[in-house]
Amino acid sequence: MEQEIMLEKSNPILWNVQFCLLYLSRILKVMGENIATIAVVWLLIEMGGDALSSSILFVCSSVPRTLFGPFVSPLLSNEKYQQWIFFSDLFRAITLGLVPILYLSNHLYLWLFFLLVTLQASTGAIYSQSVIALLPRIVAKENIQRANAIMQSSSEVIKLVGLAGAGLLIMFMSTTSAIFLTAVLYLVSALIILFVKTSNYYEQNNNLEELSDERKHQNSKNESYLKRLWEGFEIVRQHSLLNSMCLLVIFVNIGMAPWSALSALFVYQELHGDASTLTLLRISTALGALAMGIVLTKVKIKRLGALFVLAGIVEGTSLLVTGLSDWIWMIVFCCFVMGITLTSFDVPEYVIIQTTVPLHQQAQVYSVITMLGNLFVPIAFVSAGIIANWFGISIVVIIGGMVSIISGIIVYKKSSLSKMTLAET
CATH class of the missing domain: 1.20.1250.20 (MFS general substrate transporter like domains)
Structure with a gap:
C-alpha cells in the first residue's frame, strides 16, 4: 500500500486509477461520436435525404448541445457528476440504438430520425461540463494542466481514428452496424464511469476551506433554478x-x-x-x-x-x-x-x-x-x-x-x- 501511494505522488496522473477510468470513458465516447458523425449522415443519404435535410441534420446534431448546456448545469449535483455522465452516455446509447432498429423495421420516419439525433445531441452537453467539473476532483491541482493536455491530445487522434473507422465499417459492413457500434461504445463508456471514485482522493488533495465552501453551497436550499x-x-x-x-x-x-x-x-x-x-x-x-x-x-x-x-x-x-x-x-x-x-x-x-x-x-x-x-x-x-x-x-x-x-x-x-x-x- 505504501508503495502504491508513493507511485501516485511521484506520477499522480499515470498512476491515478480514477483518472485512467475517466480517460478510457472519454476515449470511447469520442470514438463513438466520430463514428456517428459519418454514419448518421450516410444513413440520411440512404433514406433519400437532400441538401435541405442534411442542413437540418447539422442543426439537430450541433445546435441543441450548445444551447442545452447552461440550462442543465444548475441541476448537476456536486457529488454525483459520475451519475450524470452515466445517464448522458446511457441515454445516447439508447437513442442511437433505436435508430438502426427502427430503420431495419421500416419505422424510422424522417421526423423521428431528426428527433432522436436532437435528443442524443442535447444530452451530450451533460458529459462535457460534468467532465470539466469532475477532473479537479480526481487530479491534484498542480497536475490539472497535464491531465487536460493528455485528454485533449488523445481526443484529437481518436477523432481521426473514429472518422476512418466509420468509413471502413460502412464499406465492409453497413451504416446501421456503424450506428449500433456507436451505441455499444456509449454504453461501455457509461459503465466505466460508474467505477470512478472522488471522495477520498478529493478530500486528501484539496484545500479544506474550499471543501467547506462547496458543502455550504451544496446544502443551501434557498437558491431557485433560475437564480442558479x-x-x-x-x-x-x-x-x-x-x-x-x-x-x-x-x-x-x-x-x-x-x-x-x-x-x-x-x-x-x-x-x-x-x-x-x-x-x-x-x-x-x-x-x-x-x-x-x-x-x-x-x-x-x-x-x-x-x-x-x-x-x-x-x-x-x-x-x-x-x-x-x-x-x-x-x-x-x-x-x-x-x-x-x-x-x-x-x-x-x-x-x-x-x-x-x-x-x-x-x-x-x-x-x-x-x-x-x-x-x-x-x-x-x-x-x-x-x-x-x-x-x-x-x-x-x-x-x-x-x-x-x-x-x-x-x-x-x-x-x-x-x-x-x-x-x-
Missing part, C-alpha cells in the same frame, strides 16, 4: 479574465467557421485535390494537436492566458496563409500549426476555469462559455457559404483568419488575460 442558471452568466460577465476569454472564444470560433465548413470544397476547388488530400490535411491537424498535447504534459506553463491569446493569433495567421497559398505542403504545414493551436487554445481554457472558478460553479461557467462561443457559429457557416459563392473560398478563409488575428490582438492589448500567471489561480 443566471449565476453562470453573471460569473462570466463580472470575472474580467473569463469575460475576455469568452470574447476571444466567440471570435476565434467565428474565424475558424469558414475553414471548418468549406475545407472539403477548398481542397476540391482551390487545390484540385481529392479525398486523400483532405485526409492528409486532417491527419496533419491531428498530429499538431497531439504534438502540443505531449508538450503540455511535460512543460508547466505559468502564463496560460498568454498561451491562450497567442494560440488565437497564430491560428488566424495559419488561416490567412492557407487562404493566400496554393502550395499543398505549405497548407499541410498550416494545418499542423492549426492543430497545435487547437490544443493550445482548449487546454488553457479548461485549466483557467478549473483553477479560477469555485468548484461548484465550474460546470456552469464552462457551459456558458461553450454556448456563447458557439452561438454565432451556425450564422458564420451560412455567411461563409454565401460569401464564398460570390468571392471564392480562399477569400472567406482569409477573412476568417483576419477575424481571429484582430480579436486576439485586441484581447492582448485591452485585457489582463495575457498577463495572468498560474500562481494567481
